[in-house]
Amino acid sequence: MGRRNDHSREELRTMAVAAASDIVAAEGLRGLTTRKVAARLGYSPGSLYVIFRNLDDLILHTNAHTLEELRTELGPVASTATTPAATLRALAHGYLEFARNHTNRWLAIFEHRFPEDGDVPDWYRDDIASVMGLVRRPVAQLRGVTDPAAIDLETTAVWGAVHGVVVLGVDAKLDAGGARAPKAVLDTLLTTLCS
Amino acid sequence: MGRRNDHSREELRTMAVAAASDIVAAEGLRGLTTRKVAARLGYSPGSLYVIFRNLDDLILHTNAHTLEELRTELGPVASTATTPAATLRALAHGYLEFARNHTNRWLAIFEHRFPEDGDVPDWYRDDIASVMGLVRRPVAQLRGVTDPAAIDLETTAVWGAVHGVVVLGVDAKLDAGGARAPKAVLDTLLTTLCS
Numbered sequence: 001m002g003r004r005n006d007h008s009r010e011e012l013r014t015m016a017v018a019a020a021s022d023i024v025a026a027e028g029l030r031g032l033t034t035r036k037v038a039a040r041l042g043y044s045p046g047s048l049y050v051i052f053r054n055l056d057d058l059i060l061h062t063n064a065h066t067l068e069e070l071r072t073e074l075g076p077v078a079s080t081a082t083t084p085a086a087t088l089r090a091l092a093h094g095y096l097e098f099a100r101n102h103t104n105r106w107l108a109i110f111e112h113r114f115p116e117d118g119d120v121p122d123w124y125r126d127d128i129a130s131v132m133g134l135v136r137r138p139v140a141q142l143r144g145v146t147d148p149a150a151i152d153l154e155t156t157a158v159w160g161a162v163h164g165v166v167v168l169g170v171d172a173k174l175d176a177g178g179a180r181a182p183k184a185v186l187d188t189l190l191t192t193l194c195s
Numbered sequence: 196m197g198r199r200n201d202h203s204r205e206e207l208r209t210m211a212v213a214a215a216s217d218i219v220a221a222e223g224l225r226g227l228t229t230r231k232v233a234a235r236l237g238y239s240p241g242s243l244y245v246i247f248r249n250l251d252d253l254i255l256h257t258n259a260h261t262l263e264e265l266r267t268e269l270g271p272v273a274s275t276a277t278t279p280a281a282t283l284r285a286l287a288h289g290y291l292e293f294a295r296n297h298t299n300r301w302l303a304i305f306e307h308r309f310p311e312d313g314d315v316p317d318w319y320r321d322d323i324a325s326v327m328g329l330v331r332r333p334v335a336q337l338r339g340v341t342d343p344a345a346i347d348l349e350t351t352a353v354w355g356a357v358h359g360v361v362v363l364g365v366d367a368k369l370d371a372g373g374a375r376a377p378k379a380v381l382d383t384l385l386t387t388l389c390s
Contacts, residue, residue, distance in 0.1 A: 110368055156369055157360065157384035164359015165352065173305055174351055189352035192388055 013051050013061070015041055020062040021105060029108040034058060059112050060124050066105045067127045070098050074134050084138035085194035091135060092162045092186055099170045110167075135159050142194060158193055165189055208246050208256070210236055215257040216300060224303040229253060254307050255319050261300045262322045265293050269329050279333035280389035286330060287357045287381050294365050305362075330354050337389060353388055360384055 007015065019040040023032050034055055038045040052058040077094045081087035099106045114120050132155060139158050140151045168174045169182025202210065214235040218227050229250055233240040247253040272289045276282035294301045309315050327350060334353050335346045363369045364377025 110366065153379060153383045156380045160360035160363050160369065160380060161356030161384055163363060165355035168355050168358060174355065184348060185351045185355060188348045189356055
């Protein structure tokens, strides 16, 4: 399988992340192994360890790819709405759509356990911050807060709330109260969050 | 292993649910098998199928047991607070505590996939409704709604929002914005939800 000279390190990384994304989309995060990724690329599993430290590292890069896609989808949404409330509503709807359309890859972001030592790479934190940045601006405007710590808290609260309805909706766990449609529940929540 | 005459059907059900709860607490829902439960009880796996239709049925009963425990913990909380807002805040804190103290069993409620045919037994729906009932009353009062469908929507929105912060908090996924403490995020959310 010694094809390791056919592609540059960067090409191999991109190909591996694409292959891993396909596997996660089809089988969920639990279906992902370096062996499967290597087989798809026609490389030996060992070749991947030249690029990624371990499976955790490959998962982080794969999830970062999903976060980048989410940011690319939500970015225009955030910039076209005219008020902070309209922006948050559009972002929430976009988030629900993304979760529905890419359920396994989206779930993988939350299913992956960070290393016990809490050593999450800065570049991954930056990727998360980049998505959260879309939520920060309208939240800060809406709440009229300027202190960064206060904006953090309010942003995390709004995002966590929307995430809760979306995660229960995608999992069909919202029907306890008879209100099955995630979008209707989301709209009800947004009305409260933006009032 | 022919101990099936030592216990009544009802005793065996109670013992099996207790054993299953212990296994889920220690190993998560994925660690639960009828074989392990039977081994703990000193029965053959086949004996369990006299009581439970299948593993799904055993999981539902085990999750119902967890829901009952949650309701028992949250019930006094809901009845002692003096205002709807204080009640919701106390319920949210109680929910976070329960999720922290019984993480695997609490997660099992959400990890278990209902059967594809959507055939969730009425008794299980009633158990969920019983917990949600604690949230319904203060939400209805706070929002000033009386139409049952509107109360359903508002209740599901509030519960979904709180659940989102709790699930991210328990999973240590709230640190994206630098606001790590679930309780602080929850309090920020509650202030918005109850204003």
